[in-house]
Amino acid sequence: MTLSLRDSAHLISDPENLKSSVLEVFDMMLGVPREAMRSRESESDLAGAESVTAVVGFGGILSGACVITCDESSARQIASRMTGMEFESLDDVVKDAVGELCNMVAGTWKSKVPDLASSCGLSVPAVISGRDYNLHMQSPEFSLVQMFTFDGTDFRVSIVCDELL
Amino acid sequence: MPEVQALIVDDSSVMRKIVERSLRQAGLESLIVVEAGSGVEGLEVLRSRRVDLILSDINMPAMDGLEFVRQLRKQQLAEGVPVVMITTESSEEHVKQAIEAGAIGYIRKPFTADQVKQKVLSLLPKA
Numbered sequence: 527m528t529l530s531l532r533d534s535a536h537l538i539s540d541p542e543n544l545k546s547s548v549l550e551v552f553d554m555m556l557g558v559p560r561e562a563m564r565s566r567e568s569e570s571d572l573a574g575a576e577s578v579t580a581v582v583g584f585g586g587i588l589s590g591a592c593v594i595t596c597d598e599s600s601a602r603q604i605a606s607r608m609t610g611m612e613f614e615s616l617d618d619v620v621k622d623a624v625g626e627l628c629n630m631v632a633g634t635w636k637s638k639v640p641d642l643a644s645s646c647g648l649s650v651p652a653v654i655s656g657r658d659y660n661l662h663m664q665s666p667e668f669s670l671v672q673m674f675t676f677d678g679t680d681f682r683v684s685i686v687c688d689e690l691l
Numbered sequence: 692m693p694e695v696q697a698l699i700v701d702d703s704s705v706m707r708k709i710v711e712r713s714l715r716q717a718g719l720e721s722l723i724v725v726e727a728g729s730g731v732e733g734l735e736v737l738r739s740r741r742v743d744l745i746l747s748d749i750n751m752p753a754m755d756g757l758e759f760v761r762q763l764r765k766q767q768l769a770e771g772v773p774v775v776m777i778t779t780e781s782s783e784e785h786v787k788q789a790i791e792a793g794a795i796g797y798i799r800k801p802f803t804a805d806q807v808k809q810k811v812l813s814l815l816p817k818a
Contacts, residue, residue, distance in 0.1 A: 554801035555709070609708050623705045629750075630800050633779025637799075644782035650702065650752055 531588060534641040535690040538588070541567070544670050547634040548683055552676070555630065556607035564675045576657055577601075578621060580628035583649035588642060590687025591663060592632035594624060598655075600679040616655055625651030631683060694721040695815060696740070700733040700747040700759060701777070706800075710746055710777060710807065717808035730759030737768035744815060745769060746798075749778040749789070757792045764793035773814040777802070 537543055545565050552558040576598040583591045596604065602613040605623035613620050629651050636642045654661065667689035673682050697714060699707045704726075711724045725742060727733040731754045733747065745763075749756035756776055763769050775796035776789045786797050796810050 551801045554803050605705070608705055610712070619704060622703050626703045626705050629779055633781070633800060636779075637781055644784040648750060648779060650750055 531641055531690055534639050537639045538642070538685075538687070538690055539668065539670065541670055541672060543638045544635055544672055544683060544685060547631050547638065548672070548674055550634055551627065551630045552674075555627070556604065558607065558676050562676050566673050566675075567671065574657060576616065576655070578616065578624050578653060578655045579659075579661055580621075580625045581652045581654070581661070582625075582628045582632040583652075584632065584636065584642075584646050584687075585649075586642075586646040588646050588687055588690075590666065590668075590685065592628055592635065593661065593684040593686065594628040594631065594681055595684075596624065596679070596681035600681055601655075603677070603679045604681070621653040621655060625653045635685065694723065695719050695744060696723045696725065696742040697744040697746065698725045698727060698733060698736055698742045700727045700730065700745070700751075700756065702728050702748065702751040704728075706748065706777075713802070713804040713807035714746075714811060716804040717811050719811070730754030730756060730762070733759050734762055734766070734768065737763055742769065742772060744811065745772055745774040746777055746811075747774060747794075749776055749780055749785070757788055760789070760792040760794050775810060775814065 549560045549563055553560050577595060578601040579595045581591050581593050598616050601620050601624050605613050605620040608623045632648055636646055663686050666686035668687050670685040699710050701707045707726050714722055725736055727736050729751055747756040747759055760774050774794045776794045777798045779800045781799040789797055796814055798806060798810055
């Protein structure tokens with residue numbers, strides 16, 4: 527059977543699917559109630575700040591990536607919420623936490639699109655940190671970007687992928 | 692509940708910590724946790740000690756969780772020990788692959804401590 531994403535394009539491009547995936551992960555794994563999370567479609571400017579970017583690629587019937595980016599302070603706050611520990615710096619545990627968060631958001635988002643659930647595999651997370659770096663994705667045809675805020679913590683979640691039709 | 696020795700296999704130290712915390716919240720006071728960062732490390736652990744429960748991620752570098760479970764069953768390293776897969780992949784096909792490999796339980800990430808508790812307590816022998 528040849529699978530087509532024609533019937534799933536509206537689910538992939540629906541910002542509500544991405545938003546509900548993020549809220550589900552933060553509620554269950556970080557104890558952040560859904561009502562405490564705010565989202566918006568405009569982007570914040572992280573240029574010049576120490577930041578962390580986690581990438582989980584997906585391939586199969588659809589190729590692309592889920593990307594989470596936040597500043598150093600937000601990354602430490604996210605890791606604290608996940609582990610119950612306090613972090614003074616952007617150490618390996620903090621990067622691991624942001625990578626796992628990205629992994630869970632990608633998996634949850636994918637599970638909301640039946641055609642992707644079993645025909646699209648996820649990579650292990652890759653995490654980049656530093657200042658003024660660029661993440662180059664090869665000619666993404668489609669992208670969804672949302673900013674989220676809770677308790678002074680800001681982060682950006684993106685889905686970039688092939689053309690949907 | 693008597694002493695329980697659990698092997699947690701995940702390439703993420705954060706996820707190993709979260710799973711351990713969930714197990715402790717399940718009321719397993721006499722819990723001894725052994726950690727492994729890959730399927731290869733997990734097999735090494737099982738060659739030297741007996742555990743009562745194994746919880747493993749699937750998507751890991753070096754040796755993924757499905758191959759880890761196939762190998763531990765093939766090498767008879769944990770006979771009769773329940774294996775629970777904890778993973779973001781949750782389609783019917785992935786569950787089927789996990790069961791065929793030798794797992795008997797499946798928990799999808801993200802999860803609550805209560806979901807881990809219910810799954811684990813249903814698999815461990817009653818005191």
